[in-house]
Amino acid sequence: MTTHLAALAGILIISFSAIFVRLAGVSPATATFFRAAYALPLLLAVWLIGRRHDRRSAAARRRAVLAGVILAGDLTLWHLAIADVGAGLSTVVASVQVVIVGLAAWILYKERPTLLAAMVVPAVFAGVALISGLGRPDAYGAHPARGVMLGLAAGVSYACFLLVFRASSRGSASPVGPLTDVTLGTTAGALVLGPLLDPGFSLAPSWPAHGWLLALALAPQAVGWLFIATALPRLPALETSVMLLGQPMLTVLWAFLIFTERLSSVQWVGVALVLGGVGLLSVKGSVRRERAR
Numbered sequence: 001m002t003t004h005l006a007a008l009a010g011i012l013i014i015s016f017s018a019i020f021v022r023l024a025g026v027s028p029a030t031a032t033f034f035r036a037a038y039a040l041p042l043l044l045a046v047w048l049i050g051r052r053h054d055r056r057s058a059a060a061r062r063r064a065v066l067a068g069v070i071l072a073g074d075l076t077l078w079h080l081a082i083a084d085v086g087a088g089l090s091t092v093v094a095s096v097q098v099v100i101v102g103l104a105a106w107i108l109y110k111e112r113p114t115l116l117a118a119m120v121v122p123a124v125f126a127g128v129a130l131i132s133g134l135g136r137p138d139a140y141g142a143h144p145a146r147g148v149m150l151g152l153a154a155g156v157s158y159a160c161f162l163l164v165f166r167a168s169s170r171g172s173a174s175p176v177g178p179l180t181d182v183t184l185g186t187t188a189g190a191l192v193l194g195p196l197l198d199p200g201f202s203l204a205p206s207w208p209a210h211g212w213l214l215a216l217a218l219a220p221q222a223v224g225w226l227f228i229a230t231a232l233p234r235l236p237a238l239e240t241s242v243m244l245l246g247q248p249m250l251t252v253l254w255a256f257l258i259f260t261e262r263l264s265s266v267q268w269v270g271v272a273l274v275l276g277g278v279g280l281l282s283v284k285g286s287v288r289r290e291r292a293r
Contacts, residue, residue, distance in 0.1 A: 003231045007243055010227030013219050015250035018087035019258060020216035021079055024209045027200030028079035031213060032072055033190035036183050038217030043180040046226070054177035056168075063168035064178045067161050068185020072193055074157035075186070077150050085147025086140055088255035089131055089263070091248045092271050093151030098278045099124055100159035116284055120277045127273025128152065130266050138264040175229030183221070245279050
């Protein structure tokens with residue numbers, strides 16, 4: 001029961017990530033840098049308390065830092081999408097990383113897609129196209145089509161992050177060490193890439209923007225992900241998949257309640273197709289593994 005509550009609490013907390021980014025109102029790379037930089041001291045403190053249990057090799061730690069650098073690019077793309085298409089829709093589009101991880105497994109590891117995946121994946125991308133609004137005047141978002149493309153790019157980069165991060169976390173008894181190294185890599189990556197990719201990148205603090213960034217860092221970035229990383233590996237895969245779908249669904253709800261993000265009927269159909277397809281692939285799997293001989 002405690003594990004389930006921790007997982008649900010973590011998902012509830014991270015569902016506010018896009019909300020805090022939008023409330024902060026800073027440039028995309030600025031939000032990426034400070035959400036990691038403000039979270040780093042807390043994660044380091046927790047890691048130092050239990051560091052004797054962290055027996056990862058130096059190579060594994062370097063891979064975790066590299067995963068963090070990739071995550072810096074992913075978060076910046078996602079923050080750009082939030083500005084273009086809103087907090088709710090950007091989170092839904094980025095959730096297609098489930099599909100992209102399945103495609104990567106097919107290409108890299110020769111894991112053949114299931115018949116279900118062959119039917120569902122086209123429906124998911126049709127849903128993504130509908131989220132763009134198809135040029136309709138009632139579509140929500142300042143630049144819906146561009147926001148969807150940025151969200152897709154964020155999904156691709158997040159899938160790359162997951163592949164590297166999973167490799168770096170093998171053999172780790174606690175999620176704190178890998179999460180701390182990832183956050184360190186994200187901070188460094190945002191500091192290097194920020195001035196190159198974002199002309200509005202700034203290290204100058206301002207209020208209330210940095211209050212929201214501090215909330216983003218301490219709640220979703222640190223506490224939320226610590227809850228999730230600790231609880232989900234202890235739960236059945238089916239429950240894990242269903243629970244993780246709660247993040248985009250809750251974010252759409254918060255975006256409607258807080259920012260009055262009113263989607264067009266076409267965009268609502270797109271949201272249903274994406275979340276339904278991602279949910280099916282998460283629960284049933286998108287690839288079939290060869291049976292052991």
